[in-house]
């Protein structure tokens with residue numbers, strides 16, 4: 445988990461009188477915590493009570509329809525061809541899902557005029573393209589291409605879009621996005637063999653404090669229902685906070701690859717874990733240096749996992765027929781490996797420039813019907829047909 449962090453003004457002792465600077469009463473303390481307040485938490489100090497809800501209504505039911513042809517096969521979708529535009533929160537297009545993770549894709553073209561809180565899961569938003577600022581009650585966190593934005597459950601936020609185009613892949617997990625345990629010592633510090641360290645984690649940089657009353661729209665996601673709530677004061681009224689629970693960012697280009705004389709196994713690419721799935725980062729790196737090494741992966745059967753791979757550039761060493769924005773799913777049930785020519789052809793190669801984000805789930809996923817409109821039906825034959 446991230447380290448202790450603090451921004452703005454906080455009182456010397458928690459749970460004590462903390463007068464406002466303008467003399468108009470005291471601040472309103474909020475504990476935001478997880479796992480029954482046994483998990484990571486933070487204390488925030490608001491100008492106004494965060495509890496003022498003027499009214500609420502049901503906005504939308506989130507109902508993902510599954511692909512009607514669920515039989516096991518290799519899948520390939522070109523996500524950049526999906527419909528574009530809209531909100532970074534409301535125009536997410538379903539890609540695949542199971543009971544522990546839901547993946548969607550969005551290509552927004554405007555910032556939201558409302559705030560958002562996902563109260564049913566943590567979010568990892570991978571920024572394939574675009575830049576902007578993740579605004580939250582914890583302050584501003586600028587982002588750019590290659591960032592994994594970790595927005596833990598319940599964190600009230602808003603995407604302020606900067607330069608586009610914008611293409612975001614959203615992983616929604618029922619658990620807590622965290623570092624792999626083996627990267628940490630028993631104090632929680634990232635170890636020397638970890639492919640990234642605390643210096644690579646970016647935290648909210650500055651607080652924007654709004655002392656405004658009025659009507660402010662918040663959309664809350666819970667039990668696959670979007671509720672619109674009207675708050676009586678601007679939610680970004682936090683003058684200071686401290687703790688371990690806040691949004692953070694890690695850029696894929698800061699992932700230091702682990703290489704060897706022979707092919708390294710998939711877990712060396714792992715970036716994060718969540719409840720019953722893991723996320724991996726494939727980054728530019730030197731290939732294996734044994735004189736007879738085969739840099740392309742051996743065929744493999746991860747018999748308990750479905751493997752999703754999102755190609756964040758067009759340089760994937762073991763694949764043919766994919767482009768930037770492609771997403772493949774190799775379900776358990778078939779072994780998979782390099783396509784013809786890619787295995788032998790990798791011998792002697794020195795380096796790859798690939799960037800890709802992978803997810804291995806421990807339970808089978810369903811494909812969403814919405815993504816089948818951009819499916820490449822020939823992908824399953826790419827191991828037998830001679831395609832480029």
Ligand SMILES: [Fe+2]
Nearest residue numbers: 744751774780
């Ligand atoms: Fe694989």
